[in-house]
Amino acid sequence: GDSVTQMEGPVTLSEEAFLTINCTYTATGYPSLFWYVQYPGEGLQLLLKATKADDKGSNKGFEATYRKETTSFHLEKGSVQVSDSAVYFCALSDIGFNKFYFGSGTKLNVKP
Amino acid sequence: GAGVSQSPSNKVTEKGKDVELRCDPISGHTALYWYRQRLGQGLEFLIYFQGNSAPDKSGLPSDRFSAERTGESVSTLTIQRTQQEDSAVYLCASSLRQSAEAFFGQGTRLTVV
Numbered sequence: 001g002d003s004v005t006q007m008e009g010p011v012t013l014s015e016e017a018f019l020t021i022n023c024t025y026t027a028t029g030y031p032s033l034f035w036y037v038q039y040p041g042e043g044l045q046l047l048l049k050a051t052k053a054d055d056k057g058s059n060k061g062f063e064a065t066y067r068k069e070t071t072s073f074h075l076e077k078g079s080v081q082v083s084d085s086a087v088y089f090c091a092l093s094d095i096g097f098n099k100f101y102f103g104s105g106t107k108l109n110v111k112p
Numbered sequence: 113g114a115g116v117s118q119s120p121s122n123k124v125t126e127k128g129k130d131v132e133l134r135c136d137p138i139s140g141h142t143a144l145y146w147y148r149q150r151l152g153q154g155l156e157f158l159i160y161f162q163g164n165s166a167p168d169k170s171g172l173p174s175d176r177f178s179a180e181r182t183g184e185s186v187s188t189l190t191i192q193r194t195q196q197e198d199s200a201v202y203l204c205a206s207s208l209r210q211s212a213e214a215f216f217g218q219g220t221r222l223t224v225v
Contacts, residue, residue, distance in 0.1 A: 034213070044155075044203070044216040089155065093214070099168065100145060100205070100214050104154035 002027045006090045006103035013080055013110050021075040021106045023064075023090035031092040033057075033066050033073040038087045038105070047075075047088070080110045114138075116217035118204050124223045125194055133189040133220045137206030144181055145214065146189050147203040155203065161187065194224045 007022040025031065035047040035057070048057030053068035062077045073090060090103040117136040125131050137144050146158040157171035161181040172178070176194075181187040191198055201221050205214040 032213075036216075043218040044205075046213060046215075049213060091214075099157075099160055100207075101157070102147070102155040 002031065002092060002094055002099075002101050004090050004092055004101050004103040006088075006106055008104070009087075009107040011106060011108050013108070015082055015110055015112050016079045017110075019075070019077040019080045019084075019108070021088055021090075021108070023073045023075065023103060025071050025073065025090075025092050027071075027092055027094060029094045031094050033064070034091040034093065034100075035062070035064055035073070035075050036089040036091060036102075038089065040086065044089065080108070082110045082112050084108060085110045116204055116206050116215050118202075118217035118220050120220060121218060122221045122223075124225060127196060127224055128193055130190065130192045131194055131222065133191075133202050133204075133222070135187045135189070135204030135206075135217060137185070137187070137204070138215055140184075141206035141208055141215075142184055143207045143214075144187050145205045145207075146179055146187070147205070148200045149203060149219070150200045158189070158202075191222075194222075196224050198222060199224045 003026045005024050032051045034049045036044045037047045038044050048059040050057040050066035056065045064073050064075045087105045087107045089105045091100050093100045119134045142163045144161045147155040159179045160168040176192045179189045201219040203219045205216045207214045
């Protein structure tokens with residue numbers, strides 16, 4: 001069945017460091033891919049998405065490229081800020097079934 | 113309302129009691145999901161409703177859990193004879209089938225004592 005695997009955390013970085021959070025997926029169809037973010041004490045929010053191969057989703061300085069050949073959707077940011085500290089969830093949705101599958105989440109701690 | 117609304121936001125209940133959690137999806141969203149998030153863990157799929165189709169109940173952990181949805185509106189998640197391991201945040205999300213983007217509520221934090 002469909003599934004998402006993302007790197008375990010926590011990830012601890014200094015401010016202005018480069019961030020990569022790995023995400024790979026398994027899907028039988030042609031999924032859409034998402035990154036959701038959960039800031040402390042808040043609900044999940046959509047960060048970015050990509051709906052087909054080679055699409056790049058971007059928002060708030062974060063980027064992720066839908067790589068069909070490697071079944072990956074890694075999240076990157078060139079220079080993290082303390083305010084980026086949160087839990088990040090990779091997810092996929094199979095358009096045909098419209099179900100969402102989430103990874104286990106990666107906690108990011110950014111230190112000043 | 114503008115977003116997905118869940119109530120109550122917090123619920124403390126005694127072990128063995130039944131609880132009902134409510135979700136009001138975004139108007140017009142045909143799909144509705146329930147997830148459970150235990151402390152420090154990821155999202156665990158519980159159940160999925162899509163329009164008038166039979167719900168996907170494959171994620172419900174036991175027969176103590178059930179959910180209903182009236183048409184394309186409100187959904188209730190019921191947990192009978194609550195146990196301490198049911199303590200978690202229960203999240204509801206809704207989406208339009210075409211957009212396949214899920215919008216989440218703030219969740220209900222359930223504590224079983």
